[in-house]
Amino acid sequence: GPIMLFHVFNFSQCVSHTFTTLYTGINGHTIAGIREFSAVTTLDGRQIDYYDSEIKELIPRQDWMKEFASTDTWKQDTEIRQQVQQIYKNNIHVLIERFNQSHGVHTYQRMYGCDWDDQTGASEGFNQYGYDGEDYVTLDVKLLRYMAAVPQGIITMLKWNNDRAQLELLRQYYQHECVHWLKQFLTSTENKTPELSLLQKNFSSPVECHITGFYPAAVTITWLKNGQEHYEDVDFGDLLPNMDGTFQKTVTLTVFPDEWKKNQYVCVVEHEGNTIQKILRKDEIKSNNSKFLIVWYSVFIVVILFRIFIILYVYMSFSDLSLN
Incomplete structure (x- = not known):
């Protein structure tokens, strides 16, 4: 199935910033170069860290992210990704049965994070799950209720909506942590002048x-x-x-x-x-007309060489004549 992203980044909003984590689990990962699990975090569409099931380590993708790589939070994030890797492996097999499919190549994804407007201070969270490139279950962050996008997601929706402890952790994340980390990383980014x-x-x-x-x-x-x-x-x-x-x-x-x-x-x-x-x-x-100049010079040189060749040819012809 195709890997599909569910959230569109809008760069035209001058004051809006987006902080996103994307988890992707793939079964049938025996295909060369395809990882069984990968996780990537982006800030305003720019990759800031990366993890996959082969390296099993969280890697900073920007120089300024290296200062965070020695923290306890970084260690915890690495362990979380290692746990999620195993969960996704199990979840894909459950979904294959739930969608009544054969064991081909399938993808299971979660995309979560927040948008923050640095002028109004308004923020909005998002948390979407997808299977084979289509929406599966989405969290309404304001209501803290999951909604199924397809009939096969109803079982998951009911189960997760009954897990009050997990919903409370999500409330804390979207009310405090997500924007806190977005701002933290924004202050560390290296602004580059055009x-x-x-x-x-x-x-x-x-x-x-x-x-x-x-x-x-x-x-x-x-x-x-x-x-x-x-x-x-x-x-x-x-x-x-x-x-x-x-x-x-x-x-x-x-x-x-x-x-x-x-x-x-x-x-x-x-x-x-x-x-x-x-x-x-x-x-x-x-x-930008350097190519035109190169062509013009090339033609000029060819003409000069041709004239030299004609002169030499005439000279050699007369030389031949004089020898007789």
């Missing part, structure tokens, strides 16, 4: 205000025309992840050069309380 470049393929192409290498993801990019916010002929690109966990984004301005020579256009970037900007001028633009 690098701003103005790019253009050739002199008549649109101008791209491109930023990259920034973290966290929340960012505002604005084009100003003569000091006023300018949205006409402006195209906002998607927020994209970089390999190192930082982000990049491009906002394109389509105006002809005579327009930005007559008017002042400025790209302004706001990130984590800092503002950087670049005025649209010829000397600020990095050209």
